[in-house]
Amino acid sequence: MTLPLRPTPMDLTMHSMAQAHPSISQTIGVILHLEGTTPTLAELRAHVASHLEHEPRLTHYLHGPGLKARWHHDPAPDLNHRVREQRLQAGSQRLETVLTGLVAHPLPDTGPLWDVWLLSGHSPGRYSICLRAHHSTQDGMGLIGTLTTLFGTTPAPTTQPAPRAGAGAYLGTVRGMLAASATNNVWNDTALPLTGHRDISWAHVPTQRLRNAATARGGDTNDAFLATLSGALRTWTSRSWPRGVDRPLPAVTMVNLRRAEEHDRPGNYCTFAPAPLPWHEPAAECRLDHVIAATRSTKDPARHKAMRSVMDLVPARAFQALATRLTTPDRATITTSYLAIHRPLRYKQDPVTRIQPFNWLPRHQPASIVACSYNGTTSVCFVTDAALPGLHQLPSLFHDALDELPHPHDDSHLPGQLPHTGVTLPAPAADCGTTAVIDFALIKNILVQQGNLPAAPITPRATQTQAGIDSLAVALLSMTLEDRMGVVITEHQLAKAPTVADLVNLVAQRAASRSDHENPGEQGPHPKADRPHAVPEA
Numbered sequence: 001m002t003l004p005l006r007p008t009p010m011d012l013t014m015h016s017m018a019q020a021h022p023s024i025s026q027t028i029g030v031i032l033h034l035e036g037t038t039p040t041l042a043e044l045r046a047h048v049a050s051h052l053e054h055e056p057r058l059t060h061y062l063h064g065p066g067l068k069a070r071w072h073h074d075p076a077p078d079l080n081h082r083v084r085e086q087r088l089q090a091g092s093q094r095l096e097t098v099l100t101g102l103v104a105h106p107l108p109d110t111g112p113l114w115d116v117w118l119l120s121g122h123s124p125g126r127y128s129i130c131l132r133a134h135h136s137t138q139d140g141m142g143l144i145g146t147l148t149t150l151f152g153t154t155p156a157p158t159t160q161p162a163p164r165a166g167a168g169a170y171l172g173t174v175r176g177m178l179a180a181s182a183t184n185n186v187w188n189d190t191a192l193p194l195t196g197h198r199d200i201s202w203a204h205v206p207t208q209r210l211r212n213a214a215t216a217r218g219g220d221t222n223d224a225f226l227a228t229l230s231g232a233l234r235t236w237t238s239r240s241w242p243r244g245v246d247r248p249l250p251a252v253t254m255v256n257l258r259r260a261e262e263h264d265r266p267g268n269y270c271t272f273a274p275a276p277l278p279w280h281e282p283a284a285e286c287r288l289d290h291v292i293a294a295t296r297s298t299k300d301p302a303r304h305k306a307m308r309s310v311m312d313l314v315p316a317r318a319f320q321a322l323a324t325r326l327t328t329p330d331r332a333t334i335t336t337s338y339l340a341i342h343r344p345l346r347y348k349q350d351p352v353t354r355i356q357p358f359n360w361l362p363r364h365q366p367a368s369i370v371a372c373s374y375n376g377t378t379s380v381c382f383v384t385d386a387a388l389p390g391l392h393q394l395p396s397l398f399h400d401a402l403d404e405l406p407h408p409h410d411d412s413h414l415p416g417q418l419p420h421t422g423v424t425l426p427a428p429a430a431d432c433g434t435t436a437v438i439d440f441a442l443i444k445n446i447l448v449q450q451g452n453l454p455a456a457p458i459t460p461r462a463t464q465t466q467a468g469i470d471s472l473a474v475a476l477l478s479m480t481l482e483d484r485m486g487v488v489i490t491e492h493q494l495a496k497a498p499t500v501a502d503l504v505n506l507v508a509q510r511a512a513s514r515s516d517h518e519n520p521g522e523q524g525p526h527p528k529a530d531r532p533h534a535v536p537e538a
Contacts, residue, residue, distance in 0.1 A: 007062060007070065009315070010139075010269075010271070011268050012319075013319055014134075015062045016066040017327075017363070024363055026134055027107055027132050027358075028143065029130060029132035030131055030143060030147065030358070031129070032131070032347075032354075033354040033355070034126065034353065035125060035350060036347075036349065037125075039118070041083065044116070047150070051150055052077075054264075055149040055150070056265065057114075057138050059075055060073055061111060061134075071266070074112055082112075082116065084116070085118040086098060086119050095128065099119075102117060102130055103200055112137070114134070115132055117132070137267065139256075139270045140254065140256065141270070142258075144339065147341070153343060177273070180274045180333065182250075186243060187364075188329035188330045188332065192388065193387065194364055196361070198383050198385060199384050199385075199392040200382070200383050202382070203380045203382070203394075203398045203399060204377055205378050206377065207221060207376050207378045212408055213408065214288065217406075219291065222338040225336075225338055225380070226276060226291045226338075227278075227284065227290075228401045228405060230279045231284055231401025231402075232394055232398040233394075235400065235401070236397055239390060240388070241389070252273065252335055253274075253275035253298070254271070254336075254337045255304070259308075269311075272335075273298050276294035284405050288406065326362070326365075334367045334368075334369065335368040336370070341355065342482065352374075354377055356381065357370045357371070367382065367394070368383045382394045446481075460501040461500070467500050478490060487507065
């Protein structure tokens with residue numbers, strides 16, 4: 001791997017902030033819950049060591065003062081110091097206590113900034129592995145890449161290059177970044193100043209419940225996550241934060257900008273954009289519709305192209321100044337992130353059954369909330385400032401807000417549904433009454449709109465090569481089918497279809513058989529989750 005000559009502006013900003021405020025942890029990570037016999041510590045160390053050569057994020061770190069830091073390479077970091085073990089007493093409560101302590105535990109202070117913890121004893125036939133890293137070295141998509149290297153069963157998908165961005169996309173990007181860092185005076189209450197002491201907790205909800213509510217209205221799981229969070233914050237402000245009632249709650253979301261050729265690089269390839277949290281809407285379905293409409297521009301490939309260009313062109317010092325504005329009390333904002341892991345993970349033959357993410361809380365920020373979908377469960381981590389009354393109750397309020405989300409069969413006037421012609425897709429869950437059409441027009445539209453392929457060569461009789469369907473387009477088709485419809489077909493399976501017509505038939509047959517043979521949220525280690533639209537960063 002050839003490292004970039006210079007770290008990204010986000011890398012240098014995170015590194016500089018860590019040096020300026022060493023007491024503020026920038027540790028991010030995930031906890032993998034596995035079923036099987038707990039490995040020995042020596043076995044786990046040997047497993048990690050065997051992958052170091054193929055995972056630059058574990059062998060590189062930033063070194064140097066502030067914005068002058070550069071990448072350094074340590075090909076053989078000390079695994080005796082970085083791969084460690086804790087034996088727990090029996091009981092899930094004991095595990096939660098240890099996990100909370102690990103989130104705050106310091107990372108190694110020299111060399112690559114990461115470690116792995118083996119946790120066992122809390123439940124027969126189960127154990128956990130906690131991967132932690134410093135935010136200056138890994139972003140959310142980088143963390144997924146590390147997980148795929150260490151515990152994956154198939155390579156991670158690449159992404160299609162974005163189309164050219166027009167002036168409107170660049171203008172919208174800059175306008176959004178400036179709006180996100182504007183003065184809001186929501187969290188700078190002199191009677192209850194933010195202290196930086198944090199509470200951390202989790203909520204675990206069925207991914208299918210989120211997905212069904214959103215896809216029926218033209219959105220995705222990330223939209224449902226933001227709408228549910230809006231409902232939880234609406235309840236909290238009405239009870240505990242009068243200063244936030246009847247005014248916007250400013251929030252940002254982190255957007256992944258990593259290109260295909262950068263999939264294995266350390267560092268941060270992301271930026272922030274305003275996150276819609278329409279807590280002011282009294283009805284849950286209105287909050288969901290508001291979020292779906294507001295996030296369309298953030299998901300636009302042209303907007304992603306503009307965001308990446310802005311990130312590449314803005315000097316590190318200017319990016320640091322903008323980020324610093326976000327961490328002043330009068331501009332404080334809630335940070336949200338969403339990611340999903342599509343491929344099953346395992347340690348040797350032991351399946352990963354659930355994943356808990358965790359994040360850090362930037363200086364002068366009220367809350368950082370990250371959601372991760374995997375294997376039918378979306379785990380949401382809430383890191384909140386302990387000075388805010390009642391904010392530690394967000395997990396419970398999130399569950400309550402999820403119950404308020406509309407069920408698709410409750411509303412016959414749903415936007416974004418496809419016309420009911422051709423081969424129809426059964427409802428993605430037993431309680432969902434909506435259908436979608438699997439036909440040539442749908443598949444072609446996905447390939448053109450999501451895969452950026454020219455429309456003319458895509459005909460039913462064309463082979464995949466003649467239609468211009470390469471491995472990147474196949475990967476995007478696989479992701480889009482699952483994101484929109486909950487239909488999981490691997491890229492390898494899709495690539496076997498000789499012609500476009502065969503491709504359409506394969507998708508239709510898989511969709512028709514899915515409801516008869518599986519419940520998407522309950523099938524072993526196979527993740528029925530959406531892919532990332534935003535990554536867990538600040």
